[in-house]
Amino acid sequence: MRERDNREMNMDDSGDGRGGFQRDRRGGGAAAGPGRRGPYRRKVCKFCTQNVVADYKHPDFLRRYITERGKILPSRITGTCAKHQRALTTEIKRARVLAYLPFDRK
DSSP states (O other): HHHHHHHHHHHHHTTTTTOGGGOOOOOGGGGGGGTTOOOOOOOOOOHHTTTOOOTTOOHHHOOOGGGGGGGGOOOHHHHOOHHHHHHHHHOOOOOOOOOOOOOSOO
């Protein structure tokens, strides 16, 4: 008798036999879990705030804006505005042509 009562308590309302924890589950997806991230911090263009000018003669500075494979990083990663991203791209390409920077890294 007691075994049957225990089994009935562990059954959820639908009677599919998966246990009583099914009705305790809540939806919400990944955003509701413990790894939830809050609002992201907006990236600010360093060229605008610090009045820095990208120059092809400074390859160490330009290397911050290219990947280890030699690709130019997009502005959504670097945080540069569109105006300075275009200037940065031009200076990186100019530095590559003049051999200050490699075209690719193998």
